[in-house]
Amino acid sequence: MITQASPTPDLKFAFGGARVMITGGLGFIGSTLAARLVKLGSEVTLVDSLAPTSGANLHNIAPIQDRLRVEMIDVRDVPKLGGLLPGCDYLFNLAGQTGHLESMADPITDLDVNCRAQLALLESCRMVNPGVIVVFASTRQVYGKPDYLPVDEKHPTRPPDVNGVNKLAGDLYHILYHNVYGIRTTVLRLTNTYGPRMRIKDARQTFIGIWLRRVLEGQPFEVWGGEQRRDFTYVDDAVDALLLAAARPNAKGRIFNLGGDEALTLSELGDLLVSANGGGRFVVRSFPPERQRIDIGDYVADDNLFRGTTGWRPAVGIREGLTRSLTYFREHLAHYV
Amino acid sequence: MITQASPTPDLKFAFGGARVMITGGLGFIGSTLAARLVKLGSEVTLVDSLAPTSGANLHNIAPIQDRLRVEMIDVRDVPKLGGLLPGCDYLFNLAGQTGHLESMADPITDLDVNCRAQLALLESCRMVNPGVIVVFASTRQVYGKPDYLPVDEKHPTRPPDVNGVNKLAGDLYHILYHNVYGIRTTVLRLTNTYGPRMRIKDARQTFIGIWLRRVLEGQPFEVWGGEQRRDFTYVDDAVDALLLAAARPNAKGRIFNLGGDEALTLSELGDLLVSANGGGRFVVRSFPPERQRIDIGDYVADDNLFRGTTGWRPAVGIREGLTRSLTYFREHLAHYV
Numbered sequence: 001m002i003t004q005a006s007p008t009p010d011l012k013f014a015f016g017g018a019r020v021m022i023t024g025g026l027g028f029i030g031s032t033l034a035a036r037l038v039k040l041g042s043e044v045t046l047v048d049s050l051a052p053t054s055g056a057n058l059h060n061i062a063p064i065q066d067r068l069r070v071e072m073i074d075v076r077d078v079p080k081l082g083g084l085l086p087g088c089d090y091l092f093n094l095a096g097q098t099g100h101l102e103s104m105a106d107p108i109t110d111l112d113v114n115c116r117a118q119l120a121l122l123e124s125c126r127m128v129n130p131g132v133i134v135v136f137a138s139t140r141q142v143y144g145k146p147d148y149l150p151v152d153e154k155h156p157t158r159p160p161d162v163n164g165v166n167k168l169a170g171d172l173y174h175i176l177y178h179n180v181y182g183i184r185t186t187v188l189r190l191t192n193t194y195g196p197r198m199r200i201k202d203a204r205q206t207f208i209g210i211w212l213r214r215v216l217e218g219q220p221f222e223v224w225g226g227e228q229r230r231d232f233t234y235v236d237d238a239v240d241a242l243l244l245a246a247a248r249p250n251a252k253g254r255i256f257n258l259g260g261d262e263a264l265t266l267s268e269l270g271d272l273l274v275s276a277n278g279g280g281r282f283v284v285r286s287f288p289p290e291r292q293r294i295d296i297g298d299y300v301a302d303d304n305l306f307r308g309t310t311g312w313r314p315a316v317g318i319r320e321g322l323t324r325s326l327t328y329f330r331e332h333l334a335h336y337v
Numbered sequence: 338m339i340t341q342a343s344p345t346p347d348l349k350f351a352f353g354g355a356r357v358m359i360t361g362g363l364g365f366i367g368s369t370l371a372a373r374l375v376k377l378g379s380e381v382t383l384v385d386s387l388a389p390t391s392g393a394n395l396h397n398i399a400p401i402q403d404r405l406r407v408e409m410i411d412v413r414d415v416p417k418l419g420g421l422l423p424g425c426d427y428l429f430n431l432a433g434q435t436g437h438l439e440s441m442a443d444p445i446t447d448l449d450v451n452c453r454a455q456l457a458l459l460e461s462c463r464m465v466n467p468g469v470i471v472v473f474a475s476t477r478q479v480y481g482k483p484d485y486l487p488v489d490e491k492h493p494t495r496p497p498d499v500n501g502v503n504k505l506a507g508d509l510y511h512i513l514y515h516n517v518y519g520i521r522t523t524v525l526r527l528t529n530t531y532g533p534r535m536r537i538k539d540a541r542q543t544f545i546g547i548w549l550r551r552v553l554e555g556q557p558f559e560v561w562g563g564e565q566r567r568d569f570t571y572v573d574d575a576v577d578a579l580l581l582a583a584a585r586p587n588a589k590g591r592i593f594n595l596g597g598d599e600a601l602t603l604s605e606l607g608d609l610l611v612s613a614n615g616g617g618r619f620v621v622r623s624f625p626p627e628r629q630r631i632d633i634g635d636y637v638a639d640d641n642l643f644r645g646t647t648g649w650r651p652a653v654g655i656r657e658g659l660t661r662s663l664t665y666f667r668e669h670l671a672h673y674v
Contacts, residue, residue, distance in 0.1 A: 104517065107456050115452060115506065119444050119499070157494065158509075160516070162456070165509040169452065172495075172502040179497070180441065180630050293517050 014247040016041035021088050023047045023075050023121075024054070024095035028198040028205060029137065031060035033092060033239045038067045045084060047095070049074035053102065055199040059335035075117045082124035085132065090246050091125070093118065093136045093174075096167070099204050100141065100294055103163035114166035115173075122177045122185075133252075134174065134185040135245045140257070140299055142168040142189065149229075150263075150302035153189075153255055161294040171255055178253035186245040187255040191301050195235030195321060196328035200336050207266075208232075211273055212329055213337060215280040224291070226267040226284040229298040231260045234321035237314040244310040251309055259301030261314045269318070276322040351584040353378035358425050360384045360412050360458075361391070361432035365535040365542060366474065368397035370429060370576045375404045382421060384432070386411035390439065392536040396672035412454045419461035422469065427583050428462070430455065430473045430511075433504070436541050437478065437631055440500035451503035452510075459514045459522075470589075471511065471522040472582045477594070477636055479505040479526065486566075487600075487639035490526075490592055498631040508592055515590035523582040524592040528638050532572030532658060533665035537673050544603075545569075548610055549666055550674060552617040561628070563604040563621040566635040568597040571658035574651040581647040588646055596638030598651045606655070613659040 020037050024030045025046025037044050046068060050056045061068070073080045075095040085091070096114050097103060103110035118136070125132050143151050144158035159165045174185040192206045199205040200213040207224070214221035233241075241258050245251045264272070267284065274280040287295060306312055316324070329336060357374050361367045362383025374381050383405060387393045398405070410417045412432040422428070433451050434440060440447035455473070462469050480488050481495035496502045511522040529543045536542035537550040544561070551558035570578075578595050582588045601609070604621065611617040624632060643649055653661070666673060 107460060108453065111453055111456055116445065116448055119448055123444060154493070156491070159513070162510070162513065165506050165513060168509070169502050169506045172505070173499070176496070176499065176502060 011243050011247060012040050015090075015243065017043070018089040019043045019045070019087055020090045020092065021045045021047060021084060022092045022094060023081070024056070026050060026057060026060055026070070027055035027094060028060070029193060029235060029238055030092070030094045031197055032195070032235045033094070033242055034061060034068060035064050036239050036243070038064050044068040046070045047073050047075065047081060047084065053099065053204060055205050057197070057199070057335065059332065060197045075121070076112055078117060078120035078124060081121060082128060085124055085129045088129055088132050091132050091134045092242060092246070093121065093134060096137070097163060098139070100161045100163050101290060103161055103166070104290075104294065107162040110162050111166050114163065115169045118170045119173050122173055122183070125183055126177060126181050130181060130183055132183070133246050134183060135242050136170060136174045136185065136187045137242070138171045138187050138189045139164070139167050140189050140191045140301060141296070142171065143296070143299075145296045146299055149298060150259070150300040151257065152302040153257055153305055160296055175253060175255060184252040186251045188241060188245055188306070189255065189257050189301075190238065191231050191233060191259055191299065193233045193235055193238045195325050197235070198325075200329060211270070211282070212325055215273055215277050216326065216329055216333060218280070220280070221270070221282045223266050223270045223282050223284045224287050226270075227265055229263050229265050229300060230269070231263040231300050232269070232318055232321070233258055233260045233314065234316035237316055240315070241306065241310075241312050244312050248310045254309070256306035256309070257301040257303045258306060259303040261317050263300040264318065272319060273322055276319060277326055348580050348584060349377050352427070352580065354380070355426040356380045356382075356424055357427045357429065358382045358384060358421060359429045359431060360418070361393070363387060363394060363397055363407070364392035364431060365397070366530060366572060366575055367429070367431045368534055369532070369572045370431070370579055371398060371405060372401050373576050373580070375401050381405040383407045384410050384412065384418060384421065390436065390541060392542050394534070394536070394672065396669065397534045412458070413449055415454060415457035415461060418458060419465060422461055422466045425466055425469050428469050428471045429579060429583070430458070430471060433474070434500060435476070437498045437500050438627060440498055440503070441627075441631065444499040447499050448503050451500065452506045455507045456510050459510055459520070462520055463514060463518050467518060467520055469520070470583050471520060472579050473507060473511045473522065473524045474579070475508045475524050475526045476501070476504050477526050477528045477638060478633070479508065480633070482633045483636055486635060487596070487637040488594065489639040490594055490642055497633055512590060512592065521589040523588045525578060525582055525643070526592065526594045526638075527575065528568050528570060528596055528636065530570045530572055530575045532662050534572070535662075537666060548607070548619070549662055552610055552614050553663065553666055553670060555617070557617070558607070558619045560603050560607045560619050560621045561624050563607070564602055566600050566602050566637060567606070568600040568637050569606070569655055569658070570595055570597045570651065571653035574653055577652070578643065578647075578649050581649050585647045591646070593643035593646070594638040594640045595643060596640040598654050600637040601655065609656060610659055613656060614663055
């Protein structure tokens, strides 16, 4: 039994009338966060470069496009980005390369986006708006292949790919700018986040994206391996977590894992998706070698530290989340494929 | 009682006739390594940009300058650097920004030198010379303020400054390129390395540099704090360690701490220096605030993993090392101030 614990009245207090900037704001999580903030009464500025390999999609903000501002800026263009910082109350730092294989194929671009731009943005905060509250979206990838499950924040960090190294550096810059300069930063290490508005064109935004597409198109989807256990966060729950991380003073200068309600093997998840869709099928395949080399095996987050600190609880279970995702994409499929 | 354990005949076997590239080769450790390699019969190429804030000094290689090749290349100029890689048997990756305060004042330059250039260089190795053996000089700074002493390689990494974050990313790239691509890399996390040829103009290459200068100029030197315990590696021992890391197959794909023989408080070290010099004095001062914010307190390395893996032992104790340093700089002072 899952209950909604998100304290909406408090969030209205924190975010009503607040000026909020979201980098990667046209993406999956960014646009869902934007919709929520618009509802809470924030003045929202989205920054995005609409990079073709990212989750950015103008359709994501179609229902709210007149109620926020969109700046087409690459996060690497820090002088331009820095110009938007003065007066900002909150900065949600969601822009980033997320591809693991891409980070191996083009490591320097991954570094420029995930390290260099983040460090430069923090420098801008320090110089022009040290009072801003910053939340950085990081990834479980920084831990690498777990020594134990569930993985808490004390687990050693041994990133298995360039993306993981660069995101880890991003985490550490954020904590450093808190410890040395007092900037109120929080780092959330996300696991598989899924839901409406995600990229489903391909597997770039977790494998769930391409599964959704295939099942909706009546095609079999591929499950690689199948026996790995993973955990999943529905996007509205991830958005709650980002807002709580920003709103709660006791979350500052800290790194938190974010997990979900239930861990499943990929085959179990495949079965659930087929059942939520009322039909479909998948084939289990072995890993392609270039993916095998950087795969982390089982991963389940221990997110008790974040729950205890902020009161966050996931409100949407995996069956419900898959159903909502299928409903959304059935209606909007043409905009996402 | 300290005994010389360095297996010179084996090193001759490994490095005689080998083609060796040293980035940061005009610096303190790089030039000492170069002199040793020339003696072992290697064909040595030094790469250096002679950056004014670095330890680079042409006088460092005066006695061997006709027996090696020097390329004035900034390590950030990877296309040029990559052009020298084919045919290289060993690459000692010693180029880097080392300043902690500098990394806070100009974090992006620190990132470009310590992360971006390292990642690009590893990419070049992968593409044009995946058989090269690489040793990367890292720093104890990646650990931050220790939870326990002595600090082993399992200690959590919590860098207290931008330099520490960037060097940590450098470590992880090197391990990654071993794990994913099979490039034979080793990371050595150095503590205070000291000895002849170090930068003594100022405190940029540890505080010991400026102490040596002051005491030789008959001036009092400043000891900040004084009660912190630190450990020290004499440069010839550090060079032994670099060579053993490169030569020993069982050191590949691994990160090792390097320490010294004896840990001392800074005041104790100050007393030893005065005594080795046969005179002089120091004043104990409190930390400047910008330094206090990133200071790590006591640090002592547990380097048993490296000793056990390679047979390395420090051969030069701190008294002897200070005496040798004073002797060198007394003779060459004009070239270093």
